[in-house]
Amino acid sequence: MKQCIACSMPMANKEDFGCGDEKALTCIHCTDADGKVKSCEEIFEGGVQFFINVTSVSRLDAEKLTRKNMKSLSYWQDKKCSCLDGEVATDKEFGEAMSRL
Numbered sequence: 001m002k003q004c005i006a007c008s009m010p011m012a013n014k015e016d017f018g019c020g021d022e023k024a025l026t027c028i029h030c031t032d033a034d035g036k037v038k039s040c041e042e043i044f045e046g047g048v049q050f051f052i053n054v055t056s057v058s059r060l061d062a063e064k065l066t067r068k069n070m071k072s073l074s075y076w077q078d079k080k081c082s083c084l085d086g087e088v089a090t091d092k093e094f095g096e097a098m099s100r101l
Ligand SMILES: [Zn+2]
Pocket: 004, 005, 006, 007, 008, 009, 026, 027, 028, 029, 030
């Protein structure tokens, strides 16, 4: 299954893809209405809200989990973004959070 290059969300259905385009590399949450990939700040905030809503962690822990997720993706490796600077969840913490999804 394809995964979003910016947030790693699995894209199974047409509507999961940015603009409903199955050739898109990014998901509906990471793509704006013009088909452009959203900014790091927006995608980071979306990830934080996702972890808070789905795993009931604190804001701080959600930020650490989001950083862990985004920093593992090649898409962000060459991008400088201040929201990716800071504490990162450990593999164990991330694994525990993922098991609660
Ligand atoms: Zn995405």
